[in-house]
Amino acid sequence: MWIVNKACCHNWLQLIVLTLLLSICSPVLALDARDSRLLLVGGEFFPRIVQAIAPNEKATYQLIVLYSTQNNKQLAKPIAKNLSAQLNLPYTLVSGLEPYQLIFDASQLHLIFITDPALINSALIEIINQPSTLSFSPFIGSVPLGLDVGLVVKATIRPQLNRNQITNKNWAFRPFFNTIADQYPPQEQP
Template structure:
């Protein structure tokens, strides 16, 4: 177990040193949790670009809007906003915009206006159920870097084992009707 911890610490250090300085503060602020969130942002981008129905959520102004969700503190969401905005720039010939919103605000939006949503703060069971239900009824990619959320119905997350891999809830995928590219599904760990 000690060997695994040392190996993970070395991997985390190398990862931190390989990213730009402004992003390094994301790792150092909260350690493992922040690291999961940063890796999650990369996997979120890959999952969103694997959504074959993404073009259906391009607004009339030719913009795809992505949301970072929080409940009562937008501190982490604001840190992640620029990282996500820089990684998206432009998708499917559409401009992109990243907005920070409360869970309440997101639940009030029409699903067709949501290109994807990323959870930045742990949600309680009722909050998570409401968000999962919306992402299924008005299909959009919902991603969480928090352990246990995929098992609770969130479409995408990450699995940290010997390697970090995407984690997909197959039941949510089927119920939402979202169509994800096969290459993403091949590399993802699938939860049924």
């Protein structure tokens, strides 16, 4: 009897330790995303996010689509054309492997869509982390992780929108990210 109880207690202890470790990891990843102003969402939701914010009458948008390899560029072209048509904005395709090419005009609001999450590194983040940019990338990892990151990004996206003089129509983050989660099958974190 004692052995069963001891084993049961040991399993509970393992579960508690695992829960603590997972709760520590998630905020760290979320903090990284918050600091880099990246909103990790599926590409099909990018226009919905942009359409949820109304630009200042004096401001103009520039859509920049980043790609990595030549194969990724072939995939990025139809994405860029589709986003451009939905948002009624011209687009620029730029290699994310050479982030120094990105030069931002402070008089415009830059919407950056990163087609390959593997491009996200410290050099790129340093360049795109500007007051006049909003950057988006597909989900990295599992949907629950994407939800955690997205909800934490809320804290910096909202003030950033205000700084850029973009008015908030209906920025309902939790329902928005729950809607995204409904579109994706459950998956394990890599």
